[in-house]
Amino acid sequence: MGAAKVKSPRTARCHGxxxxxxxxxxxxxxxxxxxxxxxxxxxxxxxMDVVAEFDRAMAHLEDGLPL
Known part of the structure; x- marks a missing residue:
């Protein structure tokens, strides 16, 4: 199945x-x-410090997932 085609900006907003x-x-x-x-x-x-690890992981996402 292919992706649904968006027909209008309003529909696009509704679908994310x-x-x-x-x-x-x-x-x-x-x-x-x-x-x-x-x-x-x-x-x-x-x-483990979950909050610190979450912050580190979010920074990694924000940087574009560099290797």
Whole structure:
């Protein structure tokens, strides 16, 4: 199945397309992915500073995921 074609700006806004063409759902998915990864790490090491690790991971996303 292909992606649905957006017919109007109003429809685009309703389906998550931003003014710059970005996808808010992609951003939300990236954040949820970070939180899930942190959760799995926290289960293994409950002494970790989750807030600091979340901040580090978000900075990494903001930088464009450099290797």
């Amino acid at each position: 397309a931003g003014a710059a063409g970005g996808q808010p759902r992609d951003v939300a998915g990236a954040i949820v992915g970070v939180l899930m990864a942190l959760w799995f790490d926290w289960v293994k090491n409950q002494d």
